[in-house]
Amino acid sequence: MYAALWRALPGPAAVKALILLALFAAALWVCVEWVFPWLANYMPFNDSTVHG
Amino acid sequence: MSENDTAGTREPAGTAVRAKKHISRKPITVARVISDVLLTGAVFIALFLVWQLWWTDVVAWQHQAAIMEDLGWPTVSEEIATPETGDPPVLPEFPEGEVWGTFHVPRWGADNATPLAAGVDRVRILDALGVGHYPGTAMPGEVGNFSVAAHRTTFGRPFHFIHELEVGDPVIVRTEEYWYVYRVTHWEIVYPWQVEVVSPIPGYAPGEDMPEPTERLGSMTSCHPMYSARQRWITFLEFDYWARAADGIPREMAEGQGATP
Numbered sequence: 028m029y030a031a032l033w034r035a036l037p038g039p040a041a042v043k044a045l046i047l048l049a050l051f052a053a054a055l056w057v058c059v060e061w062v063f064p065w066l067a068n069y070m071p072f073n074d075s076t077v078h079g
Numbered sequence: 080m081s082e083n084d085t086a087g088t089r090e091p092a093g094t095a096v097r098a099k100k101h102i103s104r105k106p107i108t109v110a111r112v113i114s115d116v117l118l119t120g121a122v123f124i125a126l127f128l129v130w131q132l133w134w135t136d137v138v139a140w141q142h143q144a145a146i147m148e149d150l151g152w153p154t155v156s157e158e159i160a161t162p163e164t165g166d167p168p169v170l171p172e173f174p175e176g177e178v179w180g181t182f183h184v185p186r187w188g189a190d191n192a193t194p195l196a197a198g199v200d201r202v203r204i205l206d207a208l209g210v211g212h213y214p215g216t217a218m219p220g221e222v223g224n225f226s227v228a229a230h231r232t233t234f235g236r237p238f239h240f241i242h243e244l245e246v247g248d249p250v251i252v253r254t255e256e257y258w259y260v261y262r263v264t265h266w267e268i269v270y271p272w273q274v275e276v277v278s279p280i281p282g283y284a285p286g287e288d289m290p291e292p293t294e295r296l297g298s299m300t301s302c303h304p305m306y307s308a309r310q311r312w313i314t315f316l317e318f319d320y321w322a323r324a325a326d327g328i329p330r331e332m333a334e335g336q337g338a339t340p
Contacts, residue, residue: 028115055126063130064202067233070131073206074308075238075301076199076213076228077274 131233135206139235143209146178146194152255158327160258167220167295167321168257173197175204175214182210182227182237183251185331186244193237195252199228206234213277217295219252219259220321224296226277231301231312238301241266241312249331250297250316258329261297261316268303268310276300276313294318 036043067073173179180195198204199211210229217223229237244250244263252259269276275284277298283289297316302308322329 028112030111058123058126059130059134063127066127067131067135067206068202070233071308072232072302072306073201073230073234074271075205075230075311076201076211077269077271077276077300077311077313 135234136236139206139209142207143194143235146208147181147192150178150181150194150255153324155324156327157333159330159333160322160324160326160328162260162320162322162329164320167259167318169218169221170254172214172218175200176208178208179254180212180219181253182229183253183332184244184248185251186248187240189332193229193235195227205230209235210237216277216298217279219254219261219297220257220295220318222295223279223292224277224281224298225252225261225316225318226298226300228300231303232305238299238312241299241301241314244314249319249329250299250314251329251332253324256324258322258324260319260321260329260331262319264315264317266312266314269313271308271311273311276311276315281315 033043033047036046038046170179175198176196178194178196182193182195184191194209195212196204196208196210197212197214199213204211205228210227212218213226213228216226219225231238231241244266246263246265248263250261250263252261267276275282275287277300278285278289279292280289280294281296281298295318297318299314299316301312303310303312
């Protein structure tokens with residue numbers, strides 16, 4: 028998977044690494060912005076109220 | 080890291096390199112895909128934990144500090160405010176989401192302060208603003224049970240040290256004009272559905288025949304054990320006195336510590 032991605036990217040190794048870094052940053056941003064807050068709803072330690 | 084281009088587009092540098100290329104060119108196997116997926120999952124989980132257990136605190140603390148500054152309330156002097164003995168002024172309830180007070184626990188530091196907002200919705204109030212006031216429960220100083228909730232872990236965790244409170248410790252609420260000083264009476268560990276801890280007289284379930292409340296009480300609820308939602312930690316409070324913010328700060332905040340009256 029990642030090996031194939033590495034081969035598919037253009038340019039020398041340094042350029043590939045930079046592109047990967049950008050891709051990773053984008054993925055992280057999506058996670059922090061949407062995925063993690065959604066997932067936090069299902070975490071057992073976030074509920075601190077009493078309710079019926 | 081030179082095994083990048085497809086074979087033939089570049090002059091082969093030698094047999095060693097060619098052999099290396101040959102190895103890396105192995106077809107994508109099932110095992111390889113599985114290992115990549117597992118690794119991705121591991122990194123994802125690790126990042127989520129860092130976000131949940133650390134980053135939400137950083138964001139919440141910054142946000143709460145900004146909220147405190149935006150309140151724009153007149154700064155109080157360092158004088159000790161005179162405790163008032165008459166009936167405390169009771170404010171009407173505020174619309175959900177409005178930050179109408181600040182919550183202070185001197186046991187957790189002389190400058191301990193968290194925004195206090197109307198409502199206990201997790202995402203809108205407790206994650207974003209700080210301490211939440213259960214709608215429909217008494218306001219500070221009012222007869223009944225002034226009940227609040229806050230995170231014990233994550234999102235700024237205002238009640239992280241709720242288990243360190245001792246009997247008699249002051250718990251103080253400030254509104255723009257008034258201070259309300261409560262004291263810890265006892266604590267209890269209950270299940271999340273035991274809503275009787277926030278009833279006007281704690282212990283009476285909704286619908287149960289309850290005498291007319293006469294005391295000015297309070298409840299702080301948070302999760303228990305830490306990093307679990309199995310139970311709730313409830314610290315019960317009793318109203319002590321009120322004071323005017325224009326007069327200064329409560330004695331308990333100047334001392335910055337525990338149970339001394």
